Amino acid sequence: MDRRCPHCNKPTPNGTFICPACDNLLDIPPVEKETRMLMQTRGLESLNHDYFDKDSTLVLRLRSREKSFQLTMMQLQMGQILGRNARGHDPKAHIDLARYDGEELGVSRRHLHFRYDPQDKTVRITDMNSANGTFINGQKLHPGEVHVLRHGDRMRVGQLEIGVTILHATAVVDVG
Numbered sequence: 001m002d003r004r005c006p007h008c009n010k011p012t013p014n015g016t017f018i019c020p021a022c023d024n025l026l027d028i029p030p031v032e033k034e035t036r037m038l039m040q041t042r043g044l045e046s047l048n049h050d051y052f053d054k055d056s057t058l059v060l061r062l063r064s065r066e067k068s069f070q071l072t073m074m075q076l077q078m079g080q081i082l083g084r085n086a087r088g089h090d091p092k093a094h095i096d097l098a099r100y101d102g103e104e105l106g107v108s109r110r111h112l113h114f115r116y117d118p119q120d121k122t123v124r125i126t127d128m129n130s131a132n133g134t135f136i137n138g139q140k141l142h143p144g145e146v147h148v149l150r151h152g153d154r155m156r157v158g159q160l161e162i163g164v165t166i167l168h169a170t171a172v173v174d175v176g
Helices: 075-080
Strands: 057-062 066-073 082-085 113-116 122-127 134-136 139-141 148-150 154-157 159-168
Touching: 057 113, 066 075, 075 113, 122 134, 122 139
Parallel strands: none
Antiparallel strands: 057 066, 057 159, 082 113, 113 122, 122 148, 134 139, 134 154, 154 159
């Protein structure tokens, strides 16, 4: 044990990626041998619903309600916070779940961060050290961990379930 967790400063065994004391994601040491980069196939995005571009819309649908939130590339480039705004506190959540029983369902004020990654053309999310956690398809997202959001993902923030859809604009051609 020759390294320490940057979050709690407890010693951590070599070869571990999560601190046994606080469950913080540890720095992953660099790989000694680099992976060879393959040439990307042009037009691959059209086969993949997970890519996100200027004509895409991220739709977050609350499972227990008939409510959805739509986010554009411009909004995601600036970063969007999902949480709940509370009286007496500065509003911080762009996607405010307070009126959808967010507090009762364990949604933190600053629960989840959404951001567009232009290099990969994807939407990435990060749990902002929420009190009741974020789960993607049943798997816990550790605080600070970055996850690529995919079409069809099922998120749970606290106890609130959210469906993920990535919509792409389609060209309509008038043939008549």
